[in-house]
Amino acid sequence: MKVHDHQLQVPGLRMTKQRKEVYRALMENQDHPSASELFDQMQDTESPMSLATVYNCLEAFVEHGAVKQVNIDREPSRYCQNSTPHAHFHEQETGTIHDINFKPGTSLSDILDLPEGTEISNLEITLKGKLPQ
Amino acid sequence: MKVHDHQLQVPGLRMTKQRKEVYRALMENQDHPSASELFDQMQDTESPMSLATVYNCLEAFVEHGAVKQVNIDREPSRYCQNSTPHAHFHEQETGTIHDINFKPGTSLSDILDLPEGTEISNLEITLKGKLPQ
DNA sequence: GTCTTTTTTAGAATAATTCTAAGTTTATTG
DNA sequence: CAATAAACTTAGAATTATTCTAAAAAAGAC
Ligand SMILES: [Mn+2]
Ligand SMILES: [Mn+2]
Ligand SMILES: [Zn+2]
Ligand SMILES: [Zn+2]
Numbered sequence: 001m002k003v004h005d006h007q008l009q010v011p012g013l014r015m016t017k018q019r020k021e022v023y024r025a026l027m028e029n030q031d032h033p034s035a036s037e038l039f040d041q042m043q044d045t046e047s048p049m050s051l052a053t054v055y056n057c058l059e060a061f062v063e064h065g066a067v068k069q070v071n072i073d074r075e076p077s078r079y080c081q082n083s084t085p086h087a088h089f090h091e092q093e094t095g096t097i098h099d100i101n102f103k104p105g106t107s108l109s110d111i112l113d114l115p116e117g118t119e120i121s122n123l124e125i126t127l128k129g130k131l132p133q
Numbered sequence: 134m135k136v137h138d139h140q141l142q143v144p145g146l147r148m149t150k151q152r153k154e155v156y157r158a159l160m161e162n163q164d165h166p167s168a169s170e171l172f173d174q175m176q177d178t179e180s181p182m183s184l185a186t187v188y189n190c191l192e193a194f195v196e197h198g199a200v201k202q203v204n205i206d207r208e209p210s211r212y213c214q215n216s217t218p219h220a221h222f223h224e225q226e227t228g229t230i231h232d233i234n235f236k237p238g239t240s241l242s243d244i245l246d247l248p249e250g251t252e253i254s255n256l257e258i259t260l261k262g263k264l265p266q
Numbered sequence: 267g268t269c270t271t272t273t274t275t276a277g278a279a280t281a282a283t284t285c286t287a288a289g290t291t292t293a294t295t296g
Numbered sequence: 297c298a299a300t301a302a303a304c305t306t307a308g309a310a311t312t313a314t315t316c317t318a319a320a321a322a323a324g325a326c
Contacts, residue, residue, distance in 0.1 A: 014323070016273065035313085050275050055314070060273095073204055074283075076313060087245055092254065101246045111239035112220055112258070117265035121225065124259045125245070132250035147292070149304065168282085183306050188283070193304095207314075209282060272323070279316065284309105291304070296297100 010064045017047045022057040023066075032070055032078035032088075032097040070097065072126055087125035098131065143197045150180045155190040156199075165203055165211035165221075165230040203230065205259055220258035231264065 006027040008015065025041050026033065033041075039054045058079055061067035068080040072090055078097060080088075087100040108114070108123065139160040141148065158174050159166065166174075172187045191212055194200035201213040205223055211230060213221075220233040241247070241256065 014272065016322080018274070052276080052315085053274055056274075069206075071204060071206060073202075074210065074313095077207065089247075089251075103244055103246055106244035108244065108258075108260070110244055111236055111241065112260075113234045113236055114222075114260075115265050118222075118260075119263040120260050121263075122261035124257070125241075126257045127241070127245075127247075127251075127253050128255035130252040130254075132248050147303065149291080151305070185284085185307080186305055189305075207282095268326085270323100270325075272321105274321070275317105275319085277317090280314080282312095282314105284311070286309080287306100289304105289306080291302105293300100293302075295300075 008061070008066055010066060013060055013064055018042075018049045018053050019057045019060065021045050021047050021049070022054060023061065026061075026067060026079055026081045029081065032080050034076045034078050036076065038079070070126075071124075072097070072128075085123070087127065089127045089129070089131065091131055092128055093130065100125075100127070141194075141199055143199060146193055146197055151175075151182045151186050152190045152193065154178050154180050154182070155187060156194065159194075159200065159212060159214045162214065165213050167209045167211050169209065171212070203259075204257075205230070205261075218256070220260065222264065223259060223261045224264055225261055226263065233258075233260070 006024050008019075008023045013019075021042060022038060025038055025045075035054050035058060036051065038058075039049075039051045042049050042054060058067065058069070062069045062079075066083055068083060070078045070080050070088055072078070072088070080097075080099070082099050085102060087102070089098040089100050090096075091098065108120070139157050141152075141156045146152075154175060155171060158171055158178075168187050168191060169184065171191070172182075172184045175182050175187060191200065191202070195202045195212075199216055201216060203211045203213050203221055205211070205221070213230075213232070215232050218235060220235070222231040222233050223229075224231065241253070
């Protein structure tokens with residue numbers, strides 16, 4: 001998979017104009033938009049599309065590891081443009097979601113009592129609270 | 134809040150027979166049952182109750198910090214009898230959820246690049262994969 | 267061009283959860 | 297104790313994010 005200037009290329013994933021548009025909006029969005037927020041944005045583009053298509057596009061990106069689906073509590077899923085490993089901080093006052101990076105050279109097993117030989121295929125860390133300032 | 138022999142006592146929380154029964158089932162359940170699984174179990178007790186009541190009881194427990202609501206992906210919420218801080222490991226083959234404790238003396242900020250002064254009110258860690266054996 | 271596969275779409279369906287409003291139980295007060 | 301107030305339970309309706317369906321359109325292969 002190559003990512004360059006908001007152009008996504010994944011072998012086996014057709015880059016239709018709808019997918020290009022959804023991907024672009026996601027990349028330009030610093031926040032973590034929901035499907036319906038993206039759907040609203042799509043209505044102002046040259047390829048307005050159905051909500052089903054927005055969901056389909058996002059699902060394709062998530063399946064190919066280009067986008068992360070972020071589930072916090074039972075709220076509508078949000079989608080994350082940052083495909084590198086990171087945690088999510090949900091600021092309570094504003095409702096915004098911030099990416100938090102891992103410290104280099106650290107691992108979850110530094111703080112978790114995991115049995116030896118555990119294979120982790122997926123990892124989600126979500127914090128809620130207040131960031132300084 | 135005092136917990137003794139599966140008797141929950143929280144100031145301000147009436148311990149009706151329905152709440153006692155839901156709490157007991159949750160405590161005796163090593164797994165992390167969903168509301169509808171608990172509802173099914175309730176039908177065999179001396180106080181069969183409505184699904185709305187199961188949801189109401191669980192909501193009351195969660196609000197009072199006696200029970201944890203566990204959300205993994207978009208699956209139905211599961212409820213956790215372990216009110217101490219811990220992470221959840223979702224075993225992919227069986228679908229079971231295991232509690233993982235934190236190593237004593239460690240903190241999330243050991244591995245996360247959190248700004249100084251961050252206030253964390255809530256924390257969720259979910260792993261997915263395979264446990265040994 | 268034809269053929270095949272993938273994608274898009276409108277609208278219907280699904281399903282977990284919440285809401286409503288009425289009845290019941292429990293606590294409090296005099 | 298009786299009267300009143302507050303909290304709780306309930307059946308069923310409503311909500312709503314998401315998925316499904318089945319038909320049309322688009323894209324790629326040849
Ligand atoms: Mn939010
Ligand atoms: Mn599961
Ligand atoms: Zn993110
Ligand atoms: Zn747990």
